[in-house]
Amino acid sequence: MTLVQALLIALVAAAGQAAGDIGGNVMVNRPIVLAPLVGAILGDLQQGLIMGAALELIFLGVVSIGGATPSDSNMGSVLGTAFAMSMHQGVEIALALAVPIGILQQMVKYLVYFFRATTMHKVEEFAEAGDFGKITRFHFGHCALYAALYGLIAFVSLQFGAGAMQALVKKIPAIIITGLGAASQMLPAVGFALLMNMLWDNRLCVFLFFGFILSVYLNLPIIAIAGIAATIGIVMIVQDISASRTPRMAAQPDAQSEEEAFFNE
Amino acid sequence: MSNVMKSDEKKLISQLFWRSFALEGSFNYEKMQALGFAWAMFPAIKLYCKTPQEQVEALKRHTAFFNITPNICTFSLGMAASMEKEYAEKKDMDPSTINAVKVSLMGPLSGIGDSFFWGTFRVIAAGVGISLAQQGSILGPILFLLLFNVPHLIIRYYCTIWGYQLGSKFIQTSYENGLIQHMTKLATVIGLTTVGAMIATMVTFNVGFTAQIGETTLVLQEVFDQIMPKILPLLLTLGAFGAIRKGVKVNTVILAIFAFGLIGTLIGLL
Numbered sequence: 180m181t182l183v184q185a186l187l188i189a190l191v192a193a194a195g196q197a198a199g200d201i202g203g204n205v206m207v208n209r210p211i212v213l214a215p216l217v218g219a220i221l222g223d224l225q226q227g228l229i230m231g232a233a234l235e236l237i238f239l240g241v242v243s244i245g246g247a248t249p250s251d252s253n254m255g256s257v258l259g260t261a262f263a264m265s266m267h268q269g270v271e272i273a274l275a276l277a278v279p280i281g282i283l284q285q286m287v288k289y290l291v292y293f294f295r296a297t298t299m300h301k302v303e304e305f306a307e308a309g310d311f312g313k314i315t316r317f318h319f320g321h322c323a324l325y326a327a328l329y330g331l332i333a334f335v336s337l338q339f340g341a342g343a344m345q346a347l348v349k350k351i352p353a354i355i356i357t358g359l360g361a362a363s364q365m366l367p368a369v370g371f372a373l374l375m376n377m378l379w380d381n382r383l384c385v386f387l388f389f390g391f392i393l394s395v396y397l398n399l400p401i402i403a404i405a406g407i408a409a410t411i412g413i414v415m416i417v418q419d420i421s422a423s424r425t426p427r428m429a430a431q432p433d434a435q436s437e438e439e440a441f442f443n444e
Numbered sequence: 445m446s447n448v449m450k451s452d453e454k455k456l457i458s459q460l461f462w463r464s465f466a467l468e469g470s471f472n473y474e475k476m477q478a479l480g481f482a483w484a485m486f487p488a489i490k491l492y493c494k495t496p497q498e499q500v501e502a503l504k505r506h507t508a509f510f511n512i513t514p515n516i517c518t519f520s521l522g523m524a525a526s527m528e529k530e531y532a533e534k535k536d537m538d539p540s541t542i543n544a545v546k547v548s549l550m551g552p553l554s555g556i557g558d559s560f561f562w563g564t565f566r567v568i569a570a571g572v573g574i575s576l577a578q579q580g581s582i583l584g585p586i587l588f589l590l591l592f593n594v595p596h597l598i599i600r601y602y603c604t605i606w607g608y609q610l611g612s613k614f615i616q617t618s619y620e621n622g623l624i625q626h627m628t629k630l631a632t633v634i635g636l637t638t639v640g641a642m643i644a645t646m647v648t649f650n651v652g653f654t655a656q657i658g659e660t661t662l663v664l665q666e667v668f669d670q671i672m673p674k675i676l677p678l679l680l681t682l683g684a685f686g687a688i689r690k691g692v693k694v695n696t697v698i699l700a701i702f703a704f705g706l707i708g709t710l711i712g713l714l
Contacts, residue, residue, distance in 0.1 A: 199468070200466075200468045200469045200471065201465060201466040201467075201468070201469040201480075202465060203464065203465030203466075203467070203514065203515075203600070204468075204514040204515050204561075204596075205465075205589070205592075205593050205596070205597075206566065206569075206588070206589060206592050206593070207589065209570075209588070211570065211573050211574065211577055211584060211585050211588050212585045212588070212589065215577070215582070215584075215585055224582065225580040226580075228577045228580050228581065228582065228584055228585070229577065229578060229580055231577050231584070231585065232573075232574045232575075232577035232578040232584060233578075235570055235573070235574050235577070235588075236570075236574055236646055239567070239570055249693075249694040249695060250694075250695075275702075278698060278702075282695055292471065292472045292473045293472075293473055294472075295470055295471070295472030295473075295474075296472040296473040296474035296475075297474075298472075299472060299474045299475050299478075299479075302475070302478070302479060302482075302507050303504070303507070305503075306482075306500065306503035306504045306507045307500060307504070308500075309496050309499050309500040309503060311486055311490075311503075314479065314482060314483060314503070314507070315483060315486075317470065317479065318466070318469045318470045318479045318480060318483050319466070319469055321469060321470035321472075321479075322466075322469035322470060354709060354710060355706060355709075357709050358705050358706035358707075358708070358709035358710065358714075359702070359705065359706070360705075361705040361708065361709050361714045362701055362702045362704065362705025362706060363705070364647070364648035364649070365647060365648065365649050365677075365680060365701050365704070365705060366698065366701055366702075367642075367646050367647045368643070368647045368649075368677065368680045368681040368683075368684045368701070369684050369694065369697050369698055369701065371639050371642065371643050371646075371647065371681050371684075371685075372681055372682075372684035372685035372687075372688050372697070373688065373694065374562075374563060374567060374635070374639050375636070375639055375681075375685045376685060376688050376689060377558065377559065377562065377563055378559060378563045378631075378632050378635040378636050378639070379636075379689075380629075380632050380636075383629070383632050383633055383636060384636065386632075386633050386636040386637045386640065387636045387637070387639060387640040387643075388640060389637055389640060390636065390637035390638055390639065390640025390641035390642075390644075391640035391641060391643055391644050391674070391678060392640075393637075393640075393641055394640070394641035394642075394643075394644035394645055395644045395672065395673050395674050396673075399641070400572075401568060401571035401572055401575070401638060401641060401642065401645075402568070402572060404637060404638060404641045405568045405634055405637070405638050407637070408633050408634045408636075408637035408638065409630070409633075409634050411633060412629065412630040412633035412634055413630065415629065415633065416626045416629060416630060419622070419626065419629075420622070420626070423622065
């Protein structure tokens with residue numbers, strides 16, 4: 180990896196971080212976008228795409244809800260891809276590196292969020308003074324500060340960590356690499372488990388098995404399955420609506436019909 | 445409120461929309477997205493609060509704690525802007541209702557926003573994108589971004605207008621006529637179905653164990669496949685889900701899978 184390549188990759192990491200903060204959550208900081216960029220910088224877009232797909236899968240359940248995220252998928256996927264590709268290693272090494280890197284970077288992020296919180300009393304002063312400009316600079320300053328730190332961490336890791344990483348990976352026996360590969364193919368299960376945890380509803384969980392069966396036995400593509408699910412979901416809603424209207428039309432006293440409508444939900 | 449907007453209101457809507465992108469620039473543990481919200485509100489504050497004292501009060505209001513699914517924060521922005529307008533027009537309104545309404549909607553809006561954007565749109569977009577990128581196609585990331593962002597940006601933009609025109613009444617009536625519950629149900633149905641489908645295609649868990657029993661060779665994986673193909677990925681995911689539900693830390697589950705993969709390979713099970 181040349182100095183220019185390391186700088187460019189660090190720039191991708193920092194830009195991804197900034198885009199996550201002030202880019203309106205448009206998902207450009209997801210592994211499936213960042214890893215191909217790293218791949219292109221290192222001269223192998225194809226490999227970057229393949230690694231991006233694998234990384235996106237394991238980080239699929241990593242969603243930032245209320246600032247509580249278990250792992251920083253941005254740093255994990257950028258550095259994991261960069262290290263693995265510069266050592267001419269495959270997807271399993273990229274994944275094995277991305278997971279711990281992501282967890283470490285998330286700790287840094289927690290510290291940054293904490294540091295930002297300690298500066299928030301300043302904002303009250305700015306508001307008291309009616310100073311629009313200072314609030315603007317403060318808001319974007321915090322974003323720029325962390326993005327710069329982010330890029331620096333990525334650059335330093337690439338410049339000074341690559342040698343150590345190379346030595347470490349060389350010592351790993353082949354059977355361990357095979358094991359890491361097997362584990363990394365199982366890891367998406369955690370992502371899906373996290374998504375299920377977010378979406379879970381005891382009355383609707385049968386749809387998980389419905390989708391599974393559509394995929395296993397009918398081999399339908401994901402868009403078709405989403406379309407079928409949307410159709411069934413809409414039919415269910417239409418039935419809910421007509422069911423909740425029926426008792427209202429029967430001339431019941433208000434309180435009772437509301438109660439019925441509630442139980443029909 | 446009339447549905448026809450004046451030209452300065454149309455301009456305000458587009459300003460709120462574009463400024464909403466920077467919502468999380470200074471996300472932190474004390475006020476979360478407060479600063480980003482205030483920054484996005486600047487045009488509304490400048491439009492409706494004429495005196496410096498009014499502007500100071502509005503700035504204080506909108507730099508208070510705020511946190512919502514970023515993709516639909518425009519609804520809150522539009523609604524807060526319309527309430528600032530209302531307050532500027534009739535001074536007998538209690539300004540603390542602006543924040544009270546804002547805060548009371550964070551939970552319900554985020555509930556529906558998270559399940560739609562994180563649980564549904566992103567999962568479908570990722571499902572399509574990953575399967576293309578796995579084959580080394582550049583269409584993978586491109587389609588991923590398009591499938592997520594086309595609905596995202598349309599909803600994000602219209603939420604600004606809905607928030608501004610319909611405001612808190614909209615959410616209240618949506619609760620009463622069940623719209624929010626219906627939408628959440630729809631997102632849950634689509635989300636769970638697509639997750640179920642992706643467990644089958646994207647989690648790989650095969651056992652390589654074989655045993656010689658007399659004349660016949662028992663291939664353990666074939667036994668599982670006869671019960672149901674992909675049953676092991678399904679059981680693994682359900683196991684991980686059960687562990688997370690019970691409160692096991694996500695990183696512990698990840699570590700356990702790494703350990704299982706390594707040990708399983710070493711003893712020849714996988």
